[in-house]
Amino acid sequence: MKKTHKGISLKWGLISIIVACWILPIFIISVVTGYYITHNINDQIAGTITSSANNSVRIAVNRMDTAISSSRYASYNPTIKDAYSSFHQTKDVNALYDRITAFLSQQYKYDDKFLITTLYFNDEPSNIYYTFNVAYNATFGVREYRDHVHEMVQKLAATLGTDIGFLNVDGRIYMVRNILGSDYKPYAVLTMQLNTASMFASIKNVVWETDTTIWLNSTPVVLNGTQFSLQKIGVTFPEGSKTLQNGNNHFLISGMNQGAAYNFSYIIGVDSSPLVEELSGFKNTLVWMMLFMLPLLGIVVWFFSRNVSRPIDRLIVEAKNIEEGNFGVQVTDQFHNLEFRYLTDAFNSMSYKLKYQFDRIYKEELALRDARIMALQSQINPHFLNNTLEIINWEARLSDNVKVSRMIEALSTMLDAALDRKGKPIVHVSEEMMYVDAYLYIISERLGKRLTVKKEIDPALLDLYVPRLVLQPIIENAVEHGIQPQQKGVISIRIYREENNLIFEVENDGVMTPEDEKRIEQLLSADYDAANESANSLGIRNVNQRLKIIYGENSGLTIKINRKGHAVSRIIIAIDQSKQ
Numbered sequence: 001m002k003k004t005h006k007g008i009s010l011k012w013g014l015i016s017i018i019v020a021c022w023i024l025p026i027f028i029i030s031v032v033t034g035y036y037i038t039h040n041i042n043d044q045i046a047g048t049i050t051s052s053a054n055n056s057v058r059i060a061v062n063r064m065d066t067a068i069s070s071s072r073y074a075s076y077n078p079t080i081k082d083a084y085s086s087f088h089q090t091k092d093v094n095a096l097y098d099r100i101t102a103f104l105s106q107q108y109k110y111d112d113k114f115l116i117t118t119l120y121f122n123d124e125p126s127n128i129y130y131t132f133n134v135a136y137n138a139t140f141g142v143r144e145y146r147d148h149v150h151e152m153v154q155k156l157a158a159t160l161g162t163d164i165g166f167l168n169v170d171g172r173i174y175m176v177r178n179i180l181g182s183d184y185k186p187y188a189v190l191t192m193q194l195n196t197a198s199m200f201a202s203i204k205n206v207v208w209e210t211d212t213t214i215w216l217n218s219t220p221v222v223l224n225g226t227q228f229s230l231q232k233i234g235v236t237f238p239e240g241s242k243t244l245q246n247g248n249n250h251f252l253i254s255g256m257n258q259g260a261a262y263n264f265s266y267i268i269g270v271d272s273s274p275l276v277e278e279l280s281g282f283k284n285t286l287v288w289m290m291l292f293m294l295p296l297l298g299i300v301v302w303f304f305s306r307n308v309s310r311p312i313d314r315l316i317v318e319a320k321n322i323e324e325g326n327f328g329v330q331v332t333d334q335f336h337n338l339e340f341r342y343l344t345d346a347f348n349s350m351s352y353k354l355k356y357q358f359d360r361i362y363k364e365e366l367a368l369r370d371a372r373i374m375a376l377q378s379q380i381n382p383h384f385l386n387n388t389l390e391i392i393n394w395e396a397r398l399s400d401n402v403k404v405s406r407m408i409e410a411l412s413t414m415l416d417a418a419l420d421r422k423g424k425p426i427v428h429v430s431e432e433m434m435y436v437d438a439y440l441y442i443i444s445e446r447l448g449k450r451l452t453v454k455k456e457i458d459p460a461l462l463d464l465y466v467p468r469l470v471l472q473p474i475i476e477n478a479v480e481h482g483i484q485p486q487q488k489g490v491i492s493i494r495i496y497r498e499e500n501n502l503i504f505e506v507e508n509d510g511v512m513t514p515e516d517e518k519r520i521e522q523l524l525s526a527d528y529d530a531a532n533e534s535a536n537s538l539g540i541r542n543v544n545q546r547l548k549i550i551y552g553e554n555s556g557l558t559i560k561i562n563r564k565g566h567a568v569s570r571i572i573i574a575i576d577q578s579k580q
Helices: 010-076 078-090 093-108 138-160 273-323 338-371 373-377 382-398 402-419 429-450 472-483 514-523 535-551
Strands: 114-121 124-132 164-169 172-180 186-194 209-216 219-224 240-245 250-258 263-271 426-428 451-457 465-467 489-498 501-508 556-561 567-574
Touching (some): 010 093, 010 172, 010 186, 010 250, 078 093, 093 114, 114 138, 124 138, 138 164, 138 172, 138 186, 164 219, 273 338, 426 429, 429 451, 429 465, 429 472, 465 535, 472 489, 472 567, 514 535, 535 556
Parallel strands (some): 451 489
Antiparallel strands (some): 114 124, 114 186, 172 186, 209 219, 240 250, 250 263, 426 465, 489 501
């Protein structure tokens, strides 16, 4: 087998699996099946037929037992006996007729095992009381019973005693039984025409059945085909079932079941030729399968190589390129199946996002470097600077110079913010405003009443998080470029919420020309080279870059001229605390 440096290739592994799990099993199955069909099929057919016949006969016998139980109810129930006794006292023929027919109708009219149920009393055999199944047209059946069956029923009933008898008249099967009085002597006869289509339907459904004859006691009933002659075929009725092969694909199933007060015997003829023909076709199918296995194997290998192995190899090559540091590589091949098209798109998207993430991390590092560049330049010994400021502050307090003391405290606050000694790049809006207030206090001491600061801040937003020193550089820029040239002015600070964004606005009434606006737009552009810009310009550019890196392209800084001609610096921060 062809091997790579890491193991067996996918293509040759697939071929091995196909041979082991497809070709070899099919070959073994074909040989075993051929042997099974050749040597054991007749036994299997006989077993299948016998099992089907046993189940079908069992159902039919249960139905017959139920029918006999239903017929016994006429003897056990006192309705007929009471009606007959009452008639002897009242001689009311109509009352007798009503009670007997009502009883028969109630018990047997809706029983699908019987088509017609009749009753007569031995002392008045010509008066026949009857009912019929609701689904059966009784007009012809009742007339046939009167004209051809009633006389035979009387003769049979005279010989039955407590037994049950059966009559077959032109294919119609009648079950006859005597109704006994308290002296155990017959005083009436109940006759029921059996619904053979319903009662023996299970036997008619025996697999591959062609001819069926059953015997109720000695009365034959032909359910399908022609009646079997017992003498001709030499069949006796054993208890249970017995299967005999009568010719190549012909079988006879015979048996006898002892029912409730009767014997149920049967012979079922079966022709299994259709099955044998199907099995012959199956043999041919196995041969053709063996012939086509090798071409099919070739097709499977070709299909797998074209649609699976080749795309995987291509993806592996590009994955190695990424592993070597070539982020952003793209797979340009157009594969033929949807799954690998999806995987290709996902791979290309992953490669692009990976490159984007590395670029983003790189830019973020640059932004953080620029944010701290001024502090780093003066960070020869920040601890010394803070200690020095603290000593000066104490000296100012001892001299009762509150103004100098407060300026030193404000400067110390701004120095802490710039150095970020606590390592907190993200702070509350309230803390950011503390830095802003410290800066404004120092500036206000320089400009005095010439500087006016207005604040419009939503208190509900003070607990939200923002990057450290995101607002102070904007206010410093407004002072340096808007207020300082005129040595006076008004700065308005607004903090509010706009849908899912936190908005900082810093407005000053200084002069800002369209050229200044264009230059600021260029400065804030991602492609602009700001290497030669001043520290103040670098500060606002750094704020814009940090916001876009942390919160996405929809966040950032813009500086525009409003309708009053004032410069408005606007910071947009997405309110998504999961990123804080």
